[in-house]
Amino acid sequence: GCRAHRSAGGALVANVLRNGSVLLQWGLRHWGPPPPRPAAALRGFALNCSWDGTYTRFPCDSVELGAACRDYLLAEAHGSVRYRLCLQPRYAPPRPAPPAQCVEFRVEPAAMRDIVVAMTAVGGSICVMLVFICLLVAYITENLMSPALARGGSAAAA
Structure with missing residues (x-):
């Protein structure tokens, strides 16, 4: 069993598994229209992770993922910690990157x-x-x- 948490834009889903792992899955259709020409092709994704401490937010992971990736496994997330994962597509210039989609969750x-x-x-x-x-x-x-x-x-x- 797992609990699914979806980003506000709907592109990113964090599936929190019972064993403490988190499976992230995403698609491109919620990030807007496809690039107009091949030169502005998708280069990959930037995944940033942070968690809430008592007084501040700490970074926990920053990963560059390939253009074909549509999921990522965050193994052994700590329980009782509030995580925030943000994913942003990276396109070749001159197309600007769309805003990141973020999801927040807490692991049991x-x-x-x-x-x-x-x-x-x-x-x-x-x-x-x-x-x-x-x-x-x-x-x-x-x-x-x-x-x-x-x-x-x-x-x-x-």
């Missing part, structure tokens, strides 16, 4: 989810062990105390 903290699952499993195991210990104590008490009382009772009768 996978580590916290794993800790909750682990603690639940450990808590369940501890409960099962306590039940077994109580049953064992009851069994030992029943089997050790009964013969002693029975012997004590028969000795008093003799």
Whole structure:
């Protein structure tokens, strides 16, 4: 499963996967008309990434991608951090580059989810062990105390 976040212009989609990776996908139709002549052909894409800190925004990645690229995998994004990814097509002169399209998202903290699952499993195991210990104590008490009382009772009768 994943959650999709779309840029305001609709050209860029960030698919946030459960394993903490982010798959970016994009198309050109939302960036305006195609170039009028081959000289103004698409050269590639510039992808810039940043994330919000407590007081400032930090850069995390800046990548130049080829003209044929339509997706990019950002592996191992950190949980509980707000990311901003901006993608801008690069054209040959004289055509100016259209404005970048940006998408913002937050990755669910996978580590916290794993800790909750682990603690639940450990808590369940501890409960099962306590039940077994109580049953064992009851069994030992029943089997050790009964013969002693029975012997004590028969000795008093003799």
